[in-house]
Structure formats: C-alpha cells, structure tokens
C-alpha cells in the first residue's frame with residue numbers, strides 16, 4: 016500500500032494545475048469537473064466554502080469519470096472526517112494545526128497542508144509530511160521564494176496556490192521543488208455561472224500546455 020506522501024505526490028503529478036473551486040450547486044460541480052477532465056485536468060479541489068460543498072464532493076466522486084476529487088479549506092478534524100465520508104481522495108488546508116496533524120493520523124487519505132515560511136515547512140517535514148501547499152503564493156514571495164527554498168529544503172515538494180494565473184504559473188512550474196500549481200483561473204466563477212463548459216475545457220487545455 017502506498018504511503019500518504021506517495022499518494023499525494025502521485026495525485027499532484029496528474030497535471031500541472033489543480034483547479035481550486037467553490038460551488039453553490041451540485042450540477043455545476045459535476046459539469047465543471049467534467050469540463051476540466053475533458054480539458055486534461057483530472058485533479059479537482061472543491062473547497063468547503065459553501066453549504067453544498069460536501070454534496071458536490073460526493074457527486075463528483077460518484078458521477079465524474081476520471082476525476083480525482085479532493086476537499087479544500089479543511090480547517091479542523093471534524094471537517095476532515097466529513098470529507099472522508101463524502102468520498103474525497105485528498106484534503107487541502109490553508110495552514111496546519113496540531114488538530115489537523117493529529118486528525119491526519121486517523122484517516123487514510125493524504126493532506127496537503129499550507130505553509131508560507133521555512134520554519135512551518137521544516138516542522139511539517141519533521142512530522143513526515145513532505146508535500147506542502149505554498150499559500151498564499153503570490154502574496155508570500157511568489158516563485159522567487161520557492162526558488163530560494165529548493166537548495167535548503169530539497170526533499171520538500173510544493174503546490175503553490177493563491178493569486179497564480181496562466182501568465183505566472185510557468186515561473187513556478189519550472190522550479191525543481193514544484194509539483195504543480197493550484198488556482199481558480201481555470202474555472203472562473205463567471206464561467207460557471209454562465210455554464211460555459213466548453214470555455215472551461217478550453218482554459219483547462221491551455222493550462223495543460225503550460226506544464
């Protein structure tokens with residue numbers, strides 16, 4: 016059986032971009048996820064920022080062939096458990112708390128916790144967590160910050176997220192310590208509201224070409 020570290024690294028290797036999404040409607044979640052998978056981005060992060068988020072995770076896990084669905088904005092152990100029950104295959108949090116790290120030991124899916132300092136990254140690495148979200152990426156020093164960490168923390172792999180777009184993503188993707196980037200630009204809220212599924216597929220395909 017693969018370790019959690021192996022599993023999250025395998026998931027993040029499936030494409031150069033993890034779309035970070037928030038939905039108010041379950042059908043929108045299904046159609047957006049289908050559009051992203053069709054464009055070549057199978058890994059989908061549905062954030063727990065709306066009341067229907069858990070239902071969306073369940074629906075995408077059940078009904079979207081080829082999707083690997085995870086939960087974002089997981090802030091505590093209770094949310095972790097709910098996401099596992101909903102069928103999430105991985106979890107993402109903006110930071111890391113003792114509650115989350117303790118909770119992680121009791122579940123079978125990986126967590127991608129957020130950090131924005133070397134000390135936070137070193138602390139999690141000491142706990143056996145070697146794959147981290149760099150959040151909020153653009154606001155915390157961007158690609159230059161991660162480039163500086165590569166020689167000193169070479170075992171840690173990052174998924175930078177926060178303020179990244181198609182123009183800035185390549186600066187991150189060329190770094191040796193970046194697995195992929197996260198971002199909402201591949202499925203903007205306006206396109207979801209307009210049900211522009213073909214447009215989202217096109218954005219996803221353009222994002223794939225960045226990697």
Ligand SMILES: O=C[C@H](O)COP(=O)(O)O
Nearest residue numbers: 035177178179198199200
């Ligand atoms: O999870 C982090 C951010 O919400 C991603 O969204 P953004 O790409 O619009 O910054």
Ligand SMILES: CC(=O)C(=O)O
Nearest residue numbers: 087088089107108109
């Ligand atoms: C921002 C972030 O890390 C999350 O929504 O999971």
